[in-house]
Amino acid sequence: MxxxxxxxxxxxxxxxxxxxxxxxxxxxxxxxxxxxxxxxxxxxxxxxxxxxxxxxxxxxxxxxxxxxxxxxxxxxxxxxxxxxxxxxxxxxxxxxxxxxxxxxCGIRIPPGSGPIEGDFGLASIRLNPWHGGETVWARRIDPVRARLLNVPLPESGHRLFDIVLHDGAPTGRRRTGDGDRTAPVFNVLDTLAESDFDTYVAFVRCDSPEDLDDLTDATLPGIGYVEDWTRSVVHYCLRCSYGSPHAHHDAAPPDDWAIERNLGIGAQGKAAAVRLLTQWASRGPGRHVDGIETPRLERPARSQDRTWWRGEDEDDDEDDDSDGEPG
Missing domain, CATH: 1.25.40.10 (Tetratricopeptide repeat domain)
Incomplete structure (x- = not known):
């Protein structure tokens, strides 16, 4: 030739x-x-x-x-x-x-040897970007490692406080809860350390935001964070998907209070989550716990049918699957 x-x-x-x-x-x-x-x-x-x-x-x-x-x-x-x-x-x-x-690269990192433990700022982290791409808030502890601060949906296979490896180039920016700042959005590439906090999905009813605040602000041993998914997770009915029977009502307008609340709880065991909910329900009238589930799901396999790493820039005002304030 x-x-x-x-x-x-x-x-x-x-x-x-x-x-x-x-x-x-x-x-x-x-x-x-x-x-x-x-x-x-x-x-x-x-x-x-x-x-x-x-x-x-x-x-x-x-x-x-x-x-x-x-x-x-x-x-x-x-x-x-x-x-x-x-x-x-x-x-x-x-x-x-x-x-x-x-x-x-000229990046200042804490001196020493071994894993880098610093504060590189808040970031929005896209979990399993090859499949769905739920975003959660995280604290970056080195240039490409971050600790998750939200309770991820069980379908993600991730947990509160997991340490993940993310890509170096952001795929957009996202507004923080106060609306005054933005944070970069990074794709997760791998999980480096799984936390010992499982995800529990709880369904409760209460009459006012103050009732719910009493739950989300409560602290107990074994409880990491309680997150109200009612507004932030909107793409399907969580109660139906986990088999918790209830009557469907027209969605409440954004400024109205919906009595039924769907919660994500990051806890080290079901006993801690049950104790938290039981104590909360006993502290006020009109508080009810309709159910608690512990779904354990595997992370979705990496897709090889699209270029998921080339994510489009996000709309700062867009709501993703799990979008609460950091825990």
Whole structure:
């Protein structure tokens, strides 16, 4: 085969790899970039793209390997390579490498060794962005790790206080509850540490916002946070979905009080959640607990039929699935 024919064949292979990546078929794309690297092992852009595909697959060892190779071949500092290497190192728990890459990026991190524990601000975190994309508030403890502050829906497979690994580039911004500030929205890439708080879905009735405040403000051992999902979760009827019988009423106007409330409770055990609800109901008339469920669901598998990492900018006024104030 002539040199020209070999070049044409390589260009076709490279184009297939990019096209496959651009349609979200990450496993196939990673394999095609690998085939291209077998022919041109020192191609910086191919190492970068293969590392990128493995990043979105959550395959941290391969992602780090190819990003570090791209960095070594490039010679000059390239921020995107350093960020992706730091993300992959964080996913692996290779804290020395992660710290080295953050320092190359000029990011100030707390001194020392091991996991980074700092305050990098509030963020809106999109859980399972390849499937639904519920957003919750979180506190960033390093450039790409965050602790969840809301009670996620059970369908997400996540829990209050999980520590998640998120992408480096925000996909939009979201207004905080006071409306005066905005926070970046990041896609979750992986879960690094599961909390010991389960999610309990409770259905209660009460006559006034003050009754509900008495519940959401209450503290007990084993209770992390009580969140009113009645307004923030609007895409389906939670009571029906969990089999709690009730009569449907016309939705109350936004400024009117709805007696039926759907709650998400982050608790370390059902006994703590039941004790909280029982004590609350006993403290005032017209307070009723209709049911409490403990759904345990697996996280949805990563989709490879769309480019979920290219999320559209969010409308600041839009309500997502779980959108309460941070716990």
């Amino acid at each position: 002539t040199t020209s024919a070999l070049d044409d064949e390589f260009q076709a292979l490279e184009a297939r790899a990019y096209d496959t990546f651009d349609t979200g078929r990450l496993t196939h794309a990673a394999a095609l970039f690998g085939d291209a690297l077998a022919r041109k092992p020192d191609a910086i852009h191919l190492h970068y793209m293969k590392g990128l595909a493995h990043k979105y697959l959550g395959e941290w060892s391969q992602s780090l390997q190819h990003n570090l190779r791209a960095i070594a071949l490039n010679g000059e500092f390239e921020q995107s390579m350093a960020w992706n290497a730091a993300i992959a190192a964080t996913g692996l728990g290779d804290w020395d490498e992660a710290r080295r890459q953050w320092e190359r």
